[in-house]
Each structure stands twice: as structure tokens, then as C-alpha cells.
Amino acid sequence: xxxxxxxxxxxxxxxxxxxxxxxxxxxxxxxxxxxxxxxxxxxxxxxxxxxxxxxxxxxxxxxxxxxxxxxxxxxxxxxxxxxxxxxxxxxxxxxxxxxxxxxxxxxxxxxxxxxxxxxxxxxxxxxxxxxxxxxxxxxxxxxxxxxxxxxxxxxxxxxxxxxxxxxxxxxxxxxxxxxxxxxxxxxxxxxxxxxxxxxxxxxxxxxxxxxxxxxxxxxxxxxxxxxxxxxxxxxxxxxxxxxxxxxxxxxxx
Amino acid sequence: xxxxxxxxxxxxxxxxxxxxxxxxxxxxxxxxxxxxxxxxxxxxxxxxxxxxxxxxxxxxxxxxxxxxxxxxxxxxxxxxxxxxxxxxxxxxxxxxxxxxxxxxxxxxxxxxxxxxxxxxxxxxxxxxxxxxxxxxxxxxxxxxxxxxxxxxxxxxxxxxxxxxxxxxxxxxxxxxxxxxxxxxxxxxxxxxxxxxxxxxxxxxxxxxxxxxxxxxxxxxxxxxxxxxxxxxxxxxxxxxxxxxxxxxxxxxxxxxxxxxxxxxxxxxxxxxxxxxxxxxxxxxxxxxxxxxxxxxxxxxxxxxxxxxxxxxxxxxxxxxxxxxxxxxxxxxxxxxxxxxxxxxxxxxxxxxxxxxxxxxxxxxxxxxxxxxxxxxxxxxxxxxxxxxxxxxx
Numbered sequence: 001x002x003x004x005x006x007x008x009x010x011x012x013x014x015x016x017x018x019x020x021x022x023x024x025x026x027x028x029x030x031x032x033x034x035x036x037x038x039x040x041x042x043x044x045x046x047x048x049x050x051x052x053x054x055x056x057x058x059x060x061x062x063x064x065x066x067x068x069x070x071x072x073x074x075x076x077x078x079x080x081x082x083x084x085x086x087x088x089x090x091x092x093x094x095x096x097x098x099x100x101x102x103x104x105x106x107x108x109x110x111x112x113x114x115x116x117x118x119x120x121x122x123x124x125x126x127x128x129x130x131x132x133x134x135x136x137x138x139x140x141x142x143x144x145x146x147x148x149x150x151x152x153x154x155x156x157x158x159x160x161x162x163x164x165x166x167x168x169x170x171x172x173x174x175x176x177x178x179x180x181x182x183x184x185x186x187x188x189x190x191x192x193x194x195x196x197x198x199x200x201x202x203x204x205x206x207x208x209x210x211x212x213x214x215x216x217x218x219x220x221x222x223x224x225x226x227x228x229x230x231x232x233x234x235x236x237x238x239x240x241x242x243x244x245x246x247x248x249x250x251x252x253x
Numbered sequence: 254x255x256x257x258x259x260x261x262x263x264x265x266x267x268x269x270x271x272x273x274x275x276x277x278x279x280x281x282x283x284x285x286x287x288x289x290x291x292x293x294x295x296x297x298x299x300x301x302x303x304x305x306x307x308x309x310x311x312x313x314x315x316x317x318x319x320x321x322x323x324x325x326x327x328x329x330x331x332x333x334x335x336x337x338x339x340x341x342x343x344x345x346x347x348x349x350x351x352x353x354x355x356x357x358x359x360x361x362x363x364x365x366x367x368x369x370x371x372x373x374x375x376x377x378x379x380x381x382x383x384x385x386x387x388x389x390x391x392x393x394x395x396x397x398x399x400x401x402x403x404x405x406x407x408x409x410x411x412x413x414x415x416x417x418x419x420x421x422x423x424x425x426x427x428x429x430x431x432x433x434x435x436x437x438x439x440x441x442x443x444x445x446x447x448x449x450x451x452x453x454x455x456x457x458x459x460x461x462x463x464x465x466x467x468x469x470x471x472x473x474x475x476x477x478x479x480x481x482x483x484x485x486x487x488x489x490x491x492x493x494x495x496x497x498x499x500x501x502x503x504x505x506x507x508x509x510x511x512x513x514x515x516x517x518x519x520x521x522x523x524x525x526x527x528x529x530x531x532x533x534x535x536x537x538x539x540x541x542x543x544x545x546x547x548x549x550x551x552x553x554x555x556x557x558x559x560x561x562x563x564x565x566x567x568x569x570x571x572x573x574x575x576x577x578x579x580x581x582x583x584x585x586x587x588x589x590x591x592x593x594x595x596x597x598x599x600x601x602x603x604x605x606x607x608x609x610x611x612x613x614x615x616x617x618x619x620x621x622x623x624x625x626x627x628x629x630x631x632x633x634x635x636x637x638x639x640x641x642x643x644x645x646x
Contacts (some may be wrong), residue, residue: 051549052422052535054429061416073547098271098532124273125534129261149274153436155396158277176436196614213323 003091003119004145004168007043007205014226015217015253016206017233018095020063021080022072023049028242035242037090039249045122045228048077048096055124057180059231063238074104078112088204093147095122097247106135111144120168122144128165130182136165147171152192163201170203171224172196174210178219180231185210185219197223217252254566254575256501262450265575267541267567269533270449275433279441280537281343284451287402288354291348291458296628297614303347303502304462309338310344312463314470314626319598326619329480330601331467333386333492338422340604340631341492342373348459350377353440360384360439364428365623366393366488367558368400369604369631375409380475385409388427390420393558400635418552421562425536445489446566449537453566460495466628468499475624482507482619485628488524490569492630497572507579509617511609513555514556514567514582524553525582526565527573535563541570556585556639557605559631559639583612589643590613592633604631605639 007014016038021029032059036044049064049072056064077094084092094113101109101123106251113121121144126135141148145168150159152175162170174189189210196205204225211220212232221226229252236248262268262284272280278511291295304310313332317629321328333341346363361378363385365371371387378385391413394401404411420614434442446453446460451581468478483500488508497523500506515523523529530541535550542550543563553563565573572578583591595601603611607630619625633640640646 050497051417052426054426054536055275055433057430058416065417068549080399097534097546099542099550100548102534103531103544125271125537126273127270127272127277130269130271151275151436153278154274155278162274176275176433178275178430180432 003024007091013221014042016228018045018230020047020067021077022067022070023063026070035245039246043091045093045095050097057178059180059234063234074100081116091119093120098123098126114142122147166203170205172205172207174207193223258454264568264571266461267570269539272449272537280449287451287455311466324614325621327624329626333630334632338373340369342370345456345459346373346377349442362386362428362431363442364388364424368397372403374442375404375407379407381399387411388414388424390414392419445491446494447489456555457494461498463495464499477504477505479623480626482625484509484610484613486511488562490566492628496628510578510580513560514584515554522554524555527580538567540564540567559606581616582609583609587612587615602633604633605636
């Protein structure tokens with residue numbers, strides 16, 4: 001069974017962290033992943049940096065720019081991760097934008113992920129229709145789960161369509177925003193979380209965007225399976241380097 | 254061969270809507286409605302009336318006698334430079350602001366490079382009393398001060414794009430981010446024939462007034478609707494798309510595109526996307542794109558801020574790949590010389606973008622009885638500083 005599906009069956013709320021591969025230092029990738037697992041994190045999104053990350057705010061745009069300046073490439077990331085499954089057992093997801101994947105070759109990219117032991121992909125600008133028309137068979141062949149996003153503006157009909165097309169979890173964007181832009185959840189978000197919960201979707205939901213402390217983590221996971229933190233963790237890495245990861249995790253839960 | 258967009262938004266293998274889910278409701282709403290709205294009689298009437306009384310259309314099709322003599326062929330200039338605000342851009346912003354009103358939006362955002370699209374957007378927002386935010390790269394803000402002042406005077410807020418290369422590509426990223434953050438009340442007026450479907454088709458249709466007029470104007474002057482060639486410069490490609498549109502399926506009309514070679518195609522400082530680009534995804538569409546082997550988008554360069562874009566509209570990528578279009582590129586030097594030449598021969602100072610189209614004569618020889626229509630997409634007022642510096646005037 002795919003590690004993401006296994007993880008979703010555990011009887012607990014999940015905390016997943018995103019970081020940009022190649023940031024702050026080019027060769028931090030494996031160390032960060034190991035430290036995250038040792039800190040009790042349930043799942044990791046490894047960010048493949050892109051020059052023009054249009055769904056991200058300034059924090060991740062900046063970490064991506066620096067990672068690329070440091071010399072991160074798709075090939076290098078795969079090289080860094082080649083032995084990761086000898087030591088790390090939690091689900092690993094690669095999150096990036098579609099163009100670098102397209103240039104590597106979608107089939108070759110997926111094959112490499114399978115070889116390394118990557119469990120899923122989040123490609124915000126690979127839309128559902130294109131995925132289904134052109135790439136679903138390739139993802140499935142390599143047992144890679146494609147994770148789709150929904151937002152407060154996504155219609156119920158579209159959410160059901162995404163639920164049907166998914167087989168891992170649904171990435172619930174907490175509010176109408178790019179990453180890293182909101183602080184705290186208000187009534188509008190609570191209503192949205194409850195609305196989605198009441199839809200009884202077949203896939204569990206994990207909330208991302210806007211989670212940066214224990215309070216928002218607790219709010220986000222009240223109605224859902226878990227939460228993803230990205231920008232707040234990148235800020236922590238910027239301010240404290242890669243040696244104090246457990247301090248960050250302890251502040252969240 | 255079909256050069257119209259397909260149901261799913263493709264021109265051949267190019268186009269589509271590669272957008273994050275956050276943009277889906279807005280883009281889908283636009284896709285479902287744009288053709289219906291454009292066909293409504295009251296929409297058409299208002300669009301046509303504004304083009305006539307506000308923009309000053311039809312723009313003249315001018316027989317350039319001395320230029321024709323110099324190159325021993327018949328050259329007509331389509332005078333988009335005479336439009337209100339000084340370029341073809343306003344054809345599209347008029348169309349899109351009427352579209353935004355029909356869709357119930359109250360706030361407008363736009364990206365701009367040289368500031369021409371920003372000015373055209375700020376202008377129609379003033380006209381319609383709508384809020385307007387224009388994203389512009391920090392570097393472009395510094396080098397296009399008069400257009401920044403114009404936008405402010407027109408009531409727009411100009412927000413600097415501080416990320417990446419701080420130019421047009423990054424201004425577009427910031428506008429997209431704004432739309433993600435403001436999904437309900439805002440319409441994004443994209444200025445070129447780029448972006449996710451239906452933008453390339455919608456922008457092309459609003460700009461297609463250019464070739465629609467060329468047809469009847471040429472009929473009056475030459476007794477035939479179809480020229481032998483239509484020539485336009487291409488950055489993203491909105492003036493080119495409008496200039497070609499009604500000739501795409503007229504096989505006897507040659508379609509010529511001139512891209513910006515910058516300091517030379519192989520100089521590392523160029524914006525000649527068809528020569529240097531590979532298929533990729535930028536700003537929501539699959540097209541030819543200047544990028545590294547690893548799929549990171551590279552920085553283009555051209556003396557002309559309006560052609561300084563690493564991609565090209567998907568229609569043009571299709572015209573290039575299918576062979577329907579002849580693609581050339583002109584260097585900064587060739588464009589500047591051609592701009593000065595038009596000024597001296599015809600008394601018209603062209604925008605540096607349009608000067609690239611005029612540089613076709615440095616690359617191709619036409620027959621004496623060929624009728625060549627060149628899109629003079631904008632006027633050169635905004636470029637005076639560049640001309641002054643370049644020629645030490």
C-alpha cells in the first residue's frame with residue numbers, strides 16, 4: 001500500500017511540513033527530512049524550486065530563488081534523495097510546478113520518483129482535466145498519488161469531481177490567498193471547514209496555507225485529518241538555520 | 254490546417270489552461286461566458302461605439318510612399334499608433350473592461366512592462382469609474398517614469414513587482430497572485446495574447462478589429478481585400494494576433510512575425526522566443542518558452558520593454574511550428590535604425606516595438622507589386638529617451 005494511504009488510516013491528526021529543497025543550503029535536503037521525521041512529523045512535502053512560483057507568496061518565492069541560486073535542479077534533488085528510503089519511512093511528497101517536470105519528461109520524472117520511494121506529487125498548475133486526459137495512467141503505473149487543491153471558492157460539484165479523482169487526501173487551501181499571507185482563521189474559515197466536513201468526502205482533507213502556530217493548527221485540524229505548514233517553517237529556517245527543527249515542531253503541537 | 258482555438262483552448266499542441274485551482278472559478282466563469290457576452294448586441298454596440306468615438310477608429314491604413322520607393326514594393330502602415338493612448342493595447346482594454354462589467358466585477362488588475370498596457374487599462378478604468386491596480390516590475394518603473402505618472406494621474410495604483418527579475422514576467426506573477434488573493438470582485442485584464450484559455454482567444458478577438466479594418470480599407474485602395482503579406486512585431490503577440498486574425502485562413506496572405514533579437518540571437522541577451530524557446534508552461538499556457546534545460550524560465554532581453562517577454566502567445570507558437578508564419582528577428586540596432594528611417598522618410602516616430610516590424614526590410618526582399626501591410630502598433634513618444642540616448646540626439 002502507498003505510504004500516504006497507510007498514514008491516513010492512523011488514528012491521529014497529522015502534521016505535514018513543506019520545505020524548499022536547496023534552501024537554506026544546497027545540501028540540507030536529507031538532513032532536514034531526517035530531522036523532521038525524528039521530530040515526529042507525519043509527512044513531508046519536498047519543494048522542487050521553480051523560478052516563477054505563482055501560487056506562492058514572497059516567503060516561498062524567496063526560498064525558491066535562493067535554492068535555484070544555490071544550484072538546485074531536478075536531477076540534483078533526485079540524486080540527493082536516492083538513498084532516502086534506507087533511513088526515512090514517513091510519506092514523502094514532491095511539491096513543485098509543472099514546467100520543470102515537463103522538461104524532465106513526465107514519464108521519466110514519475111519513474112524516478114517511484115525508484116526513490118516518493119509517494120505522491122502536488123503540482124498546483126497541473127489542472128485536473130489535463131492530468132486526467134494525459135498523465136493519470138503514468139502516475140498510476142508508478143503508484144504516485146496526485147494531490148489536488150480545493151479553495152473556499154471551489155464549487156461543491158467541482159469538489160466532488162476532485163474527490164472522485166483523488167486517492168490519498170485533498171489539500172484544502174484555507175482561504176483565498178497565496179501561501180504565507182494570512183494570520184489566524186476567522187468565522188469565514190470555520191464555516192468553510194465545517195461545510196467541507198459535512199460533505200462526507202471519501203478522501204481525508206488536510207488544510208494548508210495560513211497555519212503558523214499551535215492555535216491555527218488546532219483550529220485547522222478540528223474538522224480535518226491534518227495540517228500542512230510551509231511558509232512559517234521556511235521563515236523558521238531563515239531565522240534559525242536547519243539545526244533547530246524540533247524547536248519549531250514543538251511550538252506547533 | 255485550423256488556426257482557431259479548440260474547445261479545450263488549444264492551437265495545435267499549444268495553449269490550454271495550466272492554472273492553480275485557486276484561479277479555476279474565475280477562469281472557468283470567463284471561459285463559459287466570453288463568447289456569449291461578446292455576441293450580445295448591447296455589448297457589441299457599446300464596444301463599437303467606444304472604439305469609434307473614444308479610441309478614434311478606424312485607424313488609417315496609410316500608403317507609405319517614400320518607404321515603398323526605398324524598398325521597391327507597396328508598403329501600407331496600419332496606424333494603431335494613432336489610437337487614443339498611443340497603441341493597439343486600448344482595443345483590448347475597452348473590450349475587457351466591458352466584459353468585466355458584464356461579469357459583475359468592480360476591481361481591475363493588470364500587468365505592464367513598458368507601461369502601455371498599464372496606461373490603456375488605467376484609462377478605461379477612469380472611463381468606467383472602476384478601481385485599478387497595475388503591477389509593474391520595479392526596474393520598469395524606474396525606466397518608464399512618464400507612463401507611471403500617467404497611470405497615477407488616471408487614478409490607478411501602481412504596485413512594484415519586487416520578485417525575480419523585477420520586469421514584465423514578474424509583474425505578471427504578481428498580478429496572478431493578486432487575483433488568487435481577490436477571487437470574487439476582481440477581473441484580471443491580461444494585455445497580451447497569452448495566459449490561460451480563454452485569454453489568448455479573447456484578446457485576439459478584441460484585437461481582430463485591426464485585420465477587419467485592413468480588409469475593407471485595402472479593398473478601397475487596392476481593389477482587393479487580401480494583401481500579399483501582413484507583418485507585425487511579436488512579444489506576447491497581441492497586435493500580431495489582431496493583424497493576422499482575418500487572414501489566418503487566407504492562404505495567399507503571407508504571415509510574417511518579427512521578434513526581438515536583442516543584442517543577437519546567440520548573444521545571451523535576446524527575446525527571440527521562437528528561435529530560443531522550447532515547449533513549456535508559463536503563466537497558465539503551454540507555449541514556446543525561453544528556459545533552462547531544467548525548466549526554469551530565463552530572463553529575456555530587448556531594448557524594447559514591450560517585447561521583453563520569455564514566452565509567446567500560443568497562437569503564434571502554433572503558427573511557427575506549423576510553418577504558417579514566417580518568423581524573423583531584429584536586433585536592437587536594426588530596430589533603432591528602422592525606427593529612425595521611418596521618421597525621416599514618412600514623418601512618423603514609431604514605438605521601438607513597432608520598429609522591429611519595420612526591420613523586416615533588412616531580412617526580406619519583396620517583389621515590386623507585392624502589397625505589404627505592416628502593423629504600426631504604437632507611437633514613439635514613450636521611447637524618446639531611448640532614441641535620444643541611442644542616437645545621441
